[in-house]
Amino acid sequence: MITTAPTVRSSDWDRALRALSALMVDPAGLGGMVVRARPGPVRQRFEGALPGLPLPLRRIHPGLDDAQLFGGLNVAASLAAGHMIRDPGLAETPCALLLPMAERTPAALAARLSQLLDTGGGHCIVLLDEGAEPEETAPASMSDRLAFLADLSVVRSADAAIRLPAPADIDSARRHLDRVQTPSDDLTQLVLLAARFGIDGARAPMFALRCARALAALDGEDNTTQDHLREAVQLIYAPRATQTPEEDEAPDPDPDQDAPPDPANTDADSVASDTGQIPDDLLVQAVAACLPADLLMRLERSSRARGSPAAGSGAGFKRQANRRGRPLPSRPGRIDGRARIDVIATLRAAAPWQTLRRKARESHPQLIILPADIRLRRFEDRSDRLLIFAVDASGSAALSRMAEAKGAIEMLLAQAYAKRDQVALVAFRGTGAEVLLPPTRSLVQAKRRLTALPGGGGTPLASGLRAAFDMALHGQRVGLSPSIAFLTDGRGNIDLAGTPGRAQAREDAQTMARLLSGLRLPSVVIDIAPRPGPESAALAGWLNAQYLPLPRADASRISAAADAALTR
Amino acid sequence: MISPFPFSAIVGQDQMKTAMILTAIDPGLGGVLVFGDRGTGKSTAVRALAALLPPITVVQGCPVNSEAPQDCPAWANVTDHTMTERPTPVVDLPLGVTEDRVTGALDIERALAHGEKSFEPGLLARANRGYLYIDEVNLLEDHIVDLLLDVAQSGINTVEREGLSIRHAARFVLVGSGNPEEGELRPQLLDRFGLSVEVASPNTVEERVEVIRRRDAYDRDHAAFMAKWQAEDTTLRDAILSARAALPQVETSDEILHDCARLSLALGADGLRGELTLLRAARALAALRGAGRIDRAHLRDIAPLALSHRLRRDPLDEAGSSARVARTVADTLP
Numbered sequence: 001m002i003t004t005a006p007t008v009r010s011s012d013w014d015r016a017l018r019a020l021s022a023l024m025v026d027p028a029g030l031g032g033m034v035v036r037a038r039p040g041p042v043r044q045r046f047e048g049a050l051p052g053l054p055l056p057l058r059r060i061h062p063g064l065d066d067a068q069l070f071g072g073l074n075v076a077a078s079l080a081a082g083h084m085i086r087d088p089g090l091a092e093t094p095c096a097l098l099l100p101m102a103e104r105t106p107a108a109l110a111a112r113l114s115q116l117l118d119t120g121g122g123h124c125i126v127l128l129d130e131g132a133e134p135e136e137t138a139p140a141s142m143s144d145r146l147a148f149l150a151d152l153s154v155v156r157s158a159d160a161a162i163r164l165p166a167p168a169d170i171d172s173a174r175r176h177l178d179r180v181q182t183p184s185d186d187l188t189q190l191v192l193l194a195a196r197f198g199i200d201g202a203r204a205p206m207f208a209l210r211c212a213r214a215l216a217a218l219d220g221e222d223n224t225t226q227d228h229l230r231e232a233v234q235l236i237y238a239p240r241a242t243q244t245p246e247e248d249e250a251p252d253p254d255p256d257q258d259a260p261p262d263p264a265n266t267d268a269d270s271v272a273s274d275t276g277q278i279p280d281d282l283l284v285q286a287v288a289a290c291l292p293a294d295l296l297m298r299l300e301r302s303s304r305a306r307g308s309p310a311a312g313s314g315a316g317f318k319r320q321a322n323r324r325g326r327p328l329p330s331r332p333g334r335i336d337g338r339a340r341i342d343v344i345a346t347l348r349a350a351a352p353w354q355t356l357r358r359k360a361r362e363s364h365p366q367l368i369i370l371p372a373d374i375r376l377r378r379f380e381d382r383s384d385r386l387l388i389f390a391v392d393a394s395g396s397a398a399l400s401r402m403a404e405a406k407g408a409i410e411m412l413l414a415q416a417y418a419k420r421d422q423v424a425l426v427a428f429r430g431t432g433a434e435v436l437l438p439p440t441r442s443l444v445q446a447k448r449r450l451t452a453l454p455g456g457g458g459t460p461l462a463s464g465l466r467a468a469f470d471m472a473l474h475g476q477r478v479g480l481s482p483s484i485a486f487l488t489d490g491r492g493n494i495d496l497a498g499t500p501g502r503a504q505a506r507e508d509a510q511t512m513a514r515l516l517s518g519l520r521l522p523s524v525v526i527d528i529a530p531r532p533g534p535e536s537a538a539l540a541g542w543l544n545a546q547y548l549p550l551p552r553a554d555a556s557r558i559s560a561a562a563d564a565a566l567t568r
Numbered sequence: 569m570i571s572p573f574p575f576s577a578i579v580g581q582d583q584m585k586t587a588m589i590l591t592a593i594d595p596g597l598g599g600v601l602v603f604g605d606r607g608t609g610k611s612t613a614v615r616a617l618a619a620l621l622p623p624i625t626v627v628q629g630c631p632v633n634s635e636a637p638q639d640c641p642a643w644a645n646v647t648d649h650t651m652t653e654r655p656t657p658v659v660d661l662p663l664g665v666t667e668d669r670v671t672g673a674l675d676i677e678r679a680l681a682h683g684e685k686s687f688e689p690g691l692l693a694r695a696n697r698g699y700l701y702i703d704e705v706n707l708l709e710d711h712i713v714d715l716l717l718d719v720a721q722s723g724i725n726t727v728e729r730e731g732l733s734i735r736h737a738a739r740f741v742l743v744g745s746g747n748p749e750e751g752e753l754r755p756q757l758l759d760r761f762g763l764s765v766e767v768a769s770p771n772t773v774e775e776r777v778e779v780i781r782r783r784d785a786y787d788r789d790h791a792a793f794m795a796k797w798q799a800e801d802t803t804l805r806d807a808i809l810s811a812r813a814a815l816p817q818v819e820t821s822d823e824i825l826h827d828c829a830r831l832s833l834a835l836g837a838d839g840l841r842g843e844l845t846l847l848r849a850a851r852a853l854a855a856l857r858g859a860g861r862i863d864r865a866h867l868r869d870i871a872p873l874a875l876s877h878r879l880r881r882d883p884l885d886e887a888g889s890s891a892r893v894a895r896t897v898a899d900t901l902p
Binding site for chain 1: 776788
């Protein structure tokens with residue numbers, strides 16, 4: 001899918017550098033940037049340029065706690081000094097925060113950092129998104145608040161040479177920035193263009209405006225020109241586009257891809273034609289040239305990432321938590337504002353040492369507690385359950401079964417808030433499998449994706465197993481407890497490569513099933529063939545799964561059976 | 569810290585602004601839930617509200633913003649009974665917050681450093697008589713939701729932990745915002761919100777351009793922009809104050825009560841909270857519009873805000889709840 005035309009790809013790097021120089025001129029106004037790249041020489045070189053930002057650079061990590069961010073008590077120093085000593089937090093002084101492993105950022109930290117950007121304390125955030133899978137991305141609430149998204153994942157090391165304006169030029173541009181004016185028409189153009197690319201919300205045009213000004217300031221101009229605008233929309237709009245303007249005229253071919261339920265796009269377009277203010281085609285072309293060839297795939301990814309679950313708790317595997325659940329023995333640890341102190345255990349730990357400690361000190365306070373005495377409470381919590389439906393949508397498993405599977409999923413979703421379940425749907429038909437519903441607890445999203453569920457074609461059982469396997473792995477990685485329900489007749493006739501042939505198909509399916517059984521997930525095979533045959537039973541055997549022939553089950557029976565079979 | 573974006577300078581989003589103003593007129597309404605896409609001005613509106621609201625009179629140094637010296641909780645040891653004015657508190661409740669931070673807990677710092685047992689008030693104490701704002705409310709952890717449900721209902725925060733036994737007033741207006749695509753809200757919490765609003769980006773180019781223009785002016789020419797909108801904000805604040813004064817005098821006829829009941833029956837809303845909120849919100853709206861009595865126009869305008877989140881969610885219904893409310897309102901209240 002990805003075409004690696006070196007000329008196009010090297011401009012990824014140029015654009016990233018251009019974005020960085022704009023950011024150096026107006027760090028607080030533009031918020032920052034997301035850099036998507038695995039660690040390597042290219043990223044390292046880019047990171048090497050970051051100290052050029054006019055703010056002190058601080059490297060943070062996804063496990064950052066509140067005390068470090070907002071300041072807090074320095075326990076060790078306080079205990080030693082006998083009075084309270086506070087540490088200043090990163091939020092107090094404007095600085096540039098560099099966050100590696102941004103795709104691991106928990107929702108809570110993302111919310112706090114977003115708040116930091118919203119309150120306008122002059123911070124600037126650079127996210128280093130190291131996601132390996134397309135669905136691993138930095139939290140959307142954050143990347144929406146940062147002006148630039150630079151994808152360096154396919155930039156070759158040989159192309160990556162640092163070419164940035166001289167620091168003196170950037171300083172003078174920063175001084176010049178306040179004087180740069182923008183013609184009022186340009187504003188309208190920016191807004192119209194955003195609507196044509198299906199970009200919702202007011203942040204993108206705002207960033208484009210600021211970026212155009214920063215670029216004009218770099219050139220020492222007093223007014224933004226069309227060139228600046230063009231470059232700004234390239235930098236800001238291309239990574240955010242959800243449609244190309246051409247698609248606009250034709251009815252949207254795929255309702256799944258559509259942005260949230262907004263009449264905004266179409267309305268804005270109709271207004272555009274009413275007032276006759278069609279944005280400059282040059283601008284449209286400029287952005288379209290930078291749209292990645294795999295726009296649709298990326299859209300899929302971003303909507304998948306949107307559905308990525310927040311940490312929660314429910315009926316899944318056990319894990320250790322510090323807030324709720326069954327109590328466990330307390331452990332030594334540091335006060336970080338997240339865990340609660342077990343006061344009794346702390347005192348008990350400190351008690352034997354009191355005599356020695358009093359002797360060691362000049363003064364004799366009642367009780368001497370050192371940081372090492374502090375015990376934190378721990379609880380055992382259960383993680384969310386992820387129920388993956390792998391549904392055979394082939395011609396052989398009658399099409400009507402799809403309707404029942406859809407009904408069952410909706411029913412499970414409707415109870416999801418009570419059971420703390422998330423539900424996902426993988427369908428396999430024709431030559432391969434596709435993820436129709438990424439893990440979600442949202443009815444809104446589920447409904448939209450379930451409405452257009454295709455059917456017919458061969459039975460690529462192996463691909464279906466593989467898609468379920470990938471999703472289960474991903475679910476485990478984000479802290480869910482996956483379980484899988486297969487709705488199939490088990491009569492695979494397409495192999496992993498997508499070519500017909502029963503023998504190879506069966507072999508592939510067996511390999512994938514053995515791989516999947518290695519994960520030791522609770523799973524169930526529901527045989528939906530009109531006449532249940534030995535194939536599904538064999539599949540259940542390979543998978544080490546429960547086997548349930550339900551030839552004429554309706555939605556409620558499927559949902560009940562899946563729920564019962566997978567609940568331990 | 570720079571002053572927040574002025575409330576009256578927010579372009580469009582009339583439903584959201586009305587809902588927020590109504591909670592300022594009658595804090596007993598039970599808060600506002602704002603659901604919508606990113607970048608539609610949800611957070612901006614809430615932060616702007618803080619600056620818009622009239623200041624409250626509090627006992628100086630009281631951790632729960634008490635109105636009179638006798639209301640100060642005993643544990644706070646407030647000896648100085650001078651009264652001061654302070655802005656209405658708008659407290660942010662971040663997602664990853666701990667129970668201790670919300671309800672308050674034993675003051676570990678004092679306990680360790682001075683050997684004293686004292687209570688460190690939490691966010692609920694700070695939010696008393698003000699607003700509690702939860703961004704991404706649908707991602708809030710369940711145990712925090714449980715705490716909030718209880719306190720939002722009773723108006724009293726009870727802390728029984730680590731040898732402390734503390735009660736203090738915690739009456740606040742709950743404001744939540746979120747994106748429904750990222751997860752559903754538990755029905756119990758949904759029900760606690762008085763009004764709910766769905767926001768979307770403005771759908772005309774003029775409005776969108778105006779949004780950018782104002783935001784830009786706010787960033788670049790802060791002083792002049794604030795001065796320009798301060799007057800509007802003051803007018804709005806005066807309107808809120810006079811509506812507050814007029815609220816007890818607004819009359820409610822029997823027909824209106826019947827209308828409320830008929831509407832809720834027709835929609836099949838769970839419980840009676842829907843009707844009560846509908847009535848209260850209509851009364852606040854009448855007061856805001858300077859009407860002496862509630863009439864059907866008020867009911868019609870406020871019904872989608874007060875009822876749409878209380879309907880039984882039907883997973884097989886394609887149309888949104890607010891469309892259902894609008895249809896029923898048109899049928900029952902001609």
